[in-house]
Amino acid sequence: MKKIVFTLSLLVIVSCSVFAQTDPVKIGVIGLTHTHVHWVFNSNQFEDFEIVGIVEPNKELAQRYADQYQFSMDMVYESLDELIKIKSPEAVTAFGTIYDHLNIVETCAPKGIHVMVEKPLAVSLEHAMKMKTIANKHQIHLLTNYETTWYPTNHKIYNLIKQDTLIGNLRKVIVRDGHKGPKKIGVDKEFLEWLTDPILNGGGAIMDFGCYGANLLTWITNGQRPNSVTAITMQQQPQNNPKVDDEAIILLTYDKMVAVIQASWNWPIGRKDMEVYGLKGVLYADNRNDMRIRIGLGYDDYKEERMTLEELKSPNNDPFVYFASVIKGKTKVAKYDLSSLDNNILVMEILDAAIRSAKRNQTIFLKH
Known part of the structure; x- marks a missing residue:
């Protein structure tokens, strides 16, 4: 009987592990002013990640994107803190000003939330070094996306x-x-x-x-x-x-x-x-x-x-699929x-x- 119980327990563990690996990464989109944001909405590989919320205080701008990509304005939040509290994203992608990148890392890293920013990494070397220190301290992935x-x-x-x-x-x-x-x-x-x-x-x-x-x-x-x-x-x-x-x-x-x-x-x-x-x-x-x-x-x-x-072959043909693959440990960033x-x-x-x-x-x- 003990042997059977152990076997069943092992199967449950393995099944949960496989399910966890295939579950889409929950991603928050931070900002809509950087028009590279169209990239994440146009990705055709949403089985790898799920957009759980969007931060954009400019409601007129958010409505334009909602109309174009057919998402509910209920997904749009006033602040990053509000999004994190309600949706608990595993990762965020930054599509606001480059100056905002430091604040996003300062907010997300202590909570274990991974960050991908649009190029360049920061507005200055000073900001970049602060971001590196924080990311390394909290052991999050901090990636930069270039076309x-x-x-x-x-x-x-x-x-x-x-x-x-x-x-x-x-x-x-x-x-x-x-x-x-x-x-x-x-x-x-x-x-x-x-x-x-x-x-x-x-x-x-x-x-x-x-x-x-x-x-x-x-x-x-x-x-x-x-x-x-x-x-x-x-x-x-x-x-x-x-x-x-x-x-x-x-x-x-x-x-x-x-x-x-x-x-x-x-x-x-x-x-x-x-x-x-x-x-x-x-x-x-x-x-x-x-x-x-x-x-x-x-x-x-x-x-x-x-x-x-x-x-290129997936995940190297889509920045957000790549990001999800890195987070899941399937892809190692050299x-x-x-x-x-x-x-x-x-x-x-x-x-x-x-x-x-x-x-x-x-x-x-x-x-x-």
């Missing part, structure tokens, strides 16, 4: 670099990101109000798009800290961006490589692309799915291969993965140095 994290071309290039034979040792990386500018592309008024504010966004194009290049470079170099950072910024659209820069060029030096980050709200055509130069050839990520490989054959001759890549805290702390170090460089008109040397 380019989910690009098949970037992952293909990363894997080819690690082979170290196709294009040879790296010598130069150029990353270009941006668009015509927030006002020109017609972002929502609620988004525009803080995206062009130096306090709430931490800067202009240098923050909004400079972070992409710093994030990819930190990943590619496996967390190498640049030796130096030199940056210039300009304001080419003072009528549209009166408080912040809208053009930034950041030059980075490493032990055996240089890098250029071009972050701009002045591109005539929106872009997120990268060029990786080795001793023997070049890898081009032209966009999310299209890439080229050129191998040198002499002075200016080369052979070229073009390819269009399929989307130290300098694109979403990782260590990567994005270094991103903030690079951006902090770039902002200081542009203001002082001098090169900033980072400590090692």
